[in-house]
Amino acid sequence: MLERIHLAIIREVDRQGSLTEAARMLCLTQSALSHAMKKLEQKFGTNIWLREGHRLRLTQAGQYLLAVANRLLPQLDHAEERMRQFAKGERGTLRIGIECHPCYQWLLKVVSPYLAQWSDVDVDVKQKFQFGGIGALFGHEIDLLVTPDPLYKPGLHFEPVFNYEQVLVVSRQHLLALATYVEPQQLSNEVLITYPVETDRLDIYTQFLQPVGISPKRHKIIETTDIMLQMVASCRGVAALPRWLVEEYASKMDIVPVRLGRQGIAKQIFLGIRKTDTDAGIDYLTAFIELARQPVCL
Amino acid sequence: MLERIHLAIIREVDRQGSLTEAARMLCLTQSALSHAMKKLEQKFGTNIWLREGHRLRLTQAGQYLLAVANRLLPQLDHAEERMRQFAKGERGTLRIGIECHPCYQWLLKVVSPYLAQWSDVDVDVKQKFQFGGIGALFGHEIDLLVTPDPLYKPGLHFEPVFNYEQVLVVSRQHLLALATYVEPQQLSNEVLITYPVETDRLDIYTQFLQPVGISPKRHKIIETTDIMLQMVASCRGVAALPRWLVEEYASKMDIVPVRLGRQGIAKQIFLGIRKTDTDAGIDYLTAFIELARQPVCL
């Protein structure tokens, strides 16, 4: 039978590139590992590693098992962690995934009252997903997804929790600072600052500039909101952010929000969960959604 | 450590409802199982089963582990099956999931030349998914999804493979049999026969009737295409099916296809796969997609 230890061996040997190193990581002797590897190959009747001198390279079958290991071992690890929490009477860890930068800012506001109310629940926030947020939800990497893109599919449930307006941020000194709203054309001579994501995931491109075929003069990438807004304040460019976020910073910085287009750009944040979890009635999970639905003071 | 055998025990005890029965299924003595259960609970320091007389009921922690078991054990089983195939030099099993009835009809046409060409690949077709086709793809229940609803998300790739027209089928004796196309209003006095799926997954509702707020006189549910068309032929109702499928049956049955609306309803079938599988370059998988892209003689 394919056991957990076998998957762990395959993963560790691949990671360390050497049997001896892998043995140390697994708290085994080199001999034990060598035996286990041989036995595994005998059991399956196929090579898993190709021995090229001291180098170990995975065969096709081995690569397959490595993929299985990388997928299943984290889930087993988490199950154990969860059991430890059950044993200690703790409620568990709420693993939240976020897919957009404004989501993060919003989340910060919701998490703090939640933590106060649910002192025996930990919160873990993850941002990078190999298979995207939906994949992470299906793959049990996270329990809750904060996203602007809901996806009504069997097995998942999405709940809208927050509406906001995406606006342009400009320096108070900027020409546009006094405008009630801005047209796409007015950005053709501006430097646009955004987070480091593909343009087709940026609303200012998909919903504002691209429909009329306009590009900004330049496109600068900045990782953090604070630096981004300092750049804006010092007239190095303009950016697109949620209105509530801009208004929050406006008190300490020389920045002004301006509506994007006549109608403005309306956005929504959704919480995605697995239906199995709602059915299981995990109280601290449903409580989070409940709390998130309340209007937040931003 | 949480081992495979532990998950198997939890699942089997739950399935059989009795320790003794579960032991028989697992090819163990009752004693061995009892020992293993006790050890597992001691290891985690928490109860997994509540002993109520001879009845065994899972605790909350136990229910959690059962969910983990039901999720992970099939994946481990499949990994083993896959290894046996590697050992025998077989290529593998292509697990195809389908989400719509016309998909199935189309699939039959593609599978037979594929099987002829890839004699060392087995094909397995699944139709029911707890978490939908996308969930099955992410959860490694299937390797290929045949669906009318593509979903461009990280980790997944969708490839359009087949275009067809969804038409109304009526008896050759029917009034509408001579019409070049039919308007929604003309169905308000008809019996509509469909497969047993929710109306919002039926194009004739979502794209034809609902937009103008029309309902058929009655809605009958039939499972199989053959019976459905026999009902149509004997003037018991009308149905909506792909044109090519109707034309195929038209030679042996008194049925006629009629365009739905002036423009007709255009449909597409997509093949969905995990990006990890394309990257791994699984030849028999990419070959299937390649074959599917060729125009099929229908």
Next chain:
DNA sequence: CATAGTATATGAATAAAATTAATTGATTAT
């Protein structure tokens, strides 16, 4: 409510499996 029948739990014994120690042969680096 007593009792036969059935189910689970336990302790000691045994079997099976994993791990180690000690050593050899092969490969790598200098």
Next chain:
DNA sequence: ATAATCAATTAATTTTATTCATATACTATG
């Protein structure tokens, strides 16, 4: 060329899983 490193092997040992025999607990029923 040689020392150092690494993996493989054999036999011994330890650990773990399983069984056997038996005790205990529960259920159904007359």
